[in-house]
Amino acid sequence: MTKANFKESEYTANMAVSSTLAVLMEAERLRAEGADLVDLGAGEPDFPTPSNIKEAGQRAIAENFTRYTSTSGSAPLKRAVIEMMKRDFAVEYQPYECIITVGGKQGIFNAMAALVNAGDEVLIAAPYWVTFPEITRFLRATPVFIDTEATQFVLTADLVRQAITPKTKLLILNSPNNPSGRIIPPAEFRKIIEVAAEHDVWVISDECYLYFAYSPAAPFTCGSLPAELRSRVMISGSFSKSHAMTGWRVGYALGEAAWIQAMLKVQSHSTSNTSSISQQAAREAATGEQQSLQMMLAEYKRRRDWLIPALNEIEGVECDLPEGAFYAFPNIKGVLNESCKTSAEFARHLLNQAHVVVTDGAAFGAPGYLRLSYANSLENIQKAVERMKQAIAEIHR
Template structure:
């Protein structure tokens, strides 16, 4: 049997593969600490769970409109107005089965065969595969560590060709934790407007920003707003990864196209989860604020201990809950007769030898790095880094 070529060229998600491998080892009785998953270790807030229970008890278990219930879409608009200072109407919002689903819909709605999509590296693993599925070509721009792994306006201009259609921007960023400043975004927005391009702004980590509220590119004026689709959701900010609710917000024409796609694929997102998400977005934000405080404390801990390991160094993240660690000085060392030639090998050995799951930077388009998630307990973070330190000191 021959599968469709568009599916054959898509790679499996490396982050999910690492998590699956770690879980398999745990099931075999191995003592594994995972710093791989991008999933808060907190429980979904009580008032959100209660809203879901109420929805079930009241029989809210049928199909909804493809784009989502109006109350939720209006709450999303209210949240964006309050948080970003930008107004949208409910018909400019589509609720999907997770932010990944929203992103996929947006890419399929905007990207045609042969279109180029500019993608700053390091990047989230699914961007490239979704672009390829749509028939587009990812144009990867290798950003610099000394620039905080952020796309500069000069790099953007150099990457633009007559085939360029879209820029994907992710701030706060996965895997680096970098956050674009207002000034940096203003320069990027000006180029986008001048070149008549489109931006997909992945803001799923927006509420997990430590030193200042992250600026959204749509807040910089009507012209850039007309060229931008925001991707967001409840997974990260409200510890609701398994509820699978994300959303896209943007120009009516694009949202209508995304809705047509969704009507023939997933249809509406889970009805009960929509009611829970309404409670999350429109209700108290205190649980999110408490979660942010915990992440901030963990951020300090993991950054300090990693930078204390010879051969490892990392910038302190300003958002999200990841540390992107430079391990280039460890390449070439030998572990039990096996030479560490790249970050893939190092990640495998760290898991096999000391039972800590990390994600190689190659998965994010950046060789010579590993990503550590600190969306886990302080105890696990300290134990995991202690194991990694012992591993490095033994073999380097």
């Protein structure tokens, strides 16, 4: 007998593993060799999960809340999410319009799997979170990218209108945005949904950074749209970033009952419910004290307010103020030259020569930019900027 020769399915053959993987592996190798890396690559809070949330998880174990829950999530957690949205954004949802998911990522996957057919077009504003195009490809649909560089990475209704074709099925929005940190102003947001509605296009609003809007920028949730517009939007939310719970894997989706029901089918035959223990912790996150969230937000803002002016002081670097999330997305085209021609090469140079981990903007569909996560201590951020200056000086020597 000969050794079996694995050939992957057409579904996964269309997908790519993260294009940033090579840099991460190289960073891992350097770390193992003992290099003093400053990591601004991570897309997750550097804070521990607040203690009241951890204690709720511990209580769940002690009290044997360790069985399957309803596939769509425990009723108390669904109520807690709904209460949280009402308390913080004055929007109303019903339990049958809510599903608890394994992080926001599963909510987005399930919402897309329940809606998109092979051959459909899915509109995605670039720069984008890397998962959006890959799920689209997995479903054998076509990602159609809307370049937002000319509007400082803020998607507009006009840009959406120009990109719609008879094949457009879905528009994915992500504001506050990963990687740009930009926020679509509420009035424009509404216009975008109106354009989608005019053309019978469905919308997924990835609101996992909803809490990360730094005053005076205002957070906007599609939950606050009038019913006729809201009926075509699925909101994807998550406790990962807002409550520093990336490892607990709890997200939620809010939208029309029929769409939620179709998502439930996908979930019931893939993961079932997310961890019962995590659900109890998330319940505390939603309805318990919110002081730690405010403390974390204030700290991210303090770091942002130091980082952005510092980046703009570097010759050849330009960075708009991100109003939300925890990423700076500087344009570094002005520092590129013969020895470092692309943002990918510059990111590699930064890693190897300066031991600073950043993410190449090309990974998000915006070459010439870098993503710097400021979910790291101010001390490390300052160290990274100093090293970045030296690394730039080296390529211009």
